[in-house]
Amino acid sequence: MSVIFAKSKGLTDQETHYCPGCTHGIIQRLVAEVLEELGLLGDTIGCAAVGCSILTYNYLNIDMIESAHGRAPAVATGAKRVHPNKTVFTYQGDGDLASIGTAEIVHVAHRGEKITTIFVNNAIYGMTGGQMAPTTLPGQKVTTAPGGRDVAHSGMPLKVSEMIAQIPGAVYVERVSVHNPRAVRHAKKAIRKGFEYQMAGKGFSLIEVLSTCPTGWGLSPVDSLTWLQENMIPYYPLGVFKTPEEAK
């Protein structure tokens, strides 16, 4: 007999505040599993951001710092410069990273900070009640674009992975998803690589994870998975945008 799956030691016993079926729970679990498997739980400093991800520090069994909205990469920079041998990561949503925190995410990559960023993209502001994000898809109905995102008015959604991959200091950028078990297993591999490259001192890694927001999208959790697959992946293609070899 072998245990195929059990709750990671990287997770606390605290139940999450996430809405039923929100895939934040899957993504933070993958981070916990990777840190546990790499033996890093005791040597990691996490930086939580503002948004649904803010309470991550209640769920991950590691030391964490809550950051002001969009500033997690700056906070992580401060932490890493004090503790260059510790593992430092940020866990940020798209409202945080792709809107208010664009300067910080660009420059953490620009400096080639040896940190890992987990970027959870669900194309909406979840915590505040479903407003438009820079990542909201054309035509997607949100509370601040009730008729759907009008690209003539608000522009086309921002493709963060493609943007960050252009920066020399970014050594590993991949976009993954968690809409089915296979995608989840692959997402874990990508997150693992992000931390391994940090441990190897390669530079900045960003793993963008496409995620659902059933409540904000007004869909059932199961329908949200389908919506992600049919609408997000065509605009936000999955794949590796930068590898350490390319970064050289």
Add this chain to the structure above:
Amino acid sequence: MAELKGRVRIATNVCKGCGLCTVACPVDIMVFNGNSVNLKGYQPPTITEPAKCTGCGNCAQMCPDSALTVERFTSKKEDPACLKA
């Protein structure tokens, strides 16, 4: 009775009844039948035919609340079909 290949245990009070496990199960044995309600008022799924479980772990991979524990009893390192899906 045929030998069990896998077993899923549900921490029912952790479950939020989202149903992501139900569509992840390749043998469709995790279903909502309204037979149970947990302390939070959510309806956890029921495993209808435990004997069919392959122990692939797909349900647990999709559980946002880490409410599932999966064991596999097959001796060989065979890869269940679902992993290749």
Add this chain to the structure above:
Amino acid sequence: MPKSLMKGNEALALAAIKGGCSHFFGYPITPQNEIPEFLARELPKAGGVFLQAESELAAINMVYGAAATGGRAMTSSSSPGIALMQEGMSSLAAAELPSVIVNVQRGGPGIGTIQPSQADYYQMTRGGGNGDYRILSFAPATVQEGAEMMMAAFDLADFYRTPVFIVSDGMLGQMMEPVEFPERPLRTLPEKSWAAVGHGGSRKPNTIKTLVLDPGLLEQKNLRLQEKFTRIAATESRFENYRTDEAELVLCAYGSTARIVKNSIDLLAEEGIKAGLIRPQTLWPFPSSAFQQLPPTCRTILTVEMSCGQMVDDVRLAVNGRLPVAFYGRSGGIIPVPEEIVAHIKVLLGRV
């Protein structure tokens, strides 16, 4: 150690190293640039880390991250940059993270000017950030005093688990004066067992945070912070008296302006007019007690600032209506000269 001639900004930078600064994060802005330039050169030699941030927002949050993980971090900026940092100041105060922030004030509002000013008194004492918090603010008047305040700042920040301001201005930052750096007194400091450094599997995780959704718990936290602020106020308030004995007029001024006012007082003395000075060395806590010990000869108070009147609010609160409190100020980067203050005082006292 012999005295050396240094610019105010450079003396602050050297004093930061001698005070135990381990990390500097900052963004260029005039008139404080000598601080990051000096530290870029000298802090790495002392084993520390200098890093130029992409903005003041990032700089203060790098300070936050470094302080949260046990570093002795600082930043420096000038008025508009300090305004940008206020989000971080509120977070530093709320998370109780020891850190040091230098403000070399320049004229405002807006982008204003690069010339000296004291129009950030409200920013430095009322907080530009949200919520109920106070930050210990030191206001040196000489290069030497700035160095001494800076050397003590990191220990005080660690002792109280609080951010500390050093409030300078463009004049004090750019002027050169002889300065020496005595050994800083050893202070027993608490262990930073709260820091987020990785739990090593040996304790529960540490979390540095400011979010408290439960109103009852947040009020408890606020009351605990207020208790700390009360303790700081009772212990750290500082001021200097200059010629206040038998003064009929007591002036109140801080920083560069206090130096000019001392000259005005000496000029008045030559004419037989007895005036004195209360010089706050801490802006928060404001040294209200100084105004409880006014000489019986004192008929009126005059506050002089390089602003349109900010500290005068605290002077009026301290005097509490017992005496009239007048104000004289120049703003926009204009530095008042002793003679114009003398002329104003003569009008005030009816001695024209």
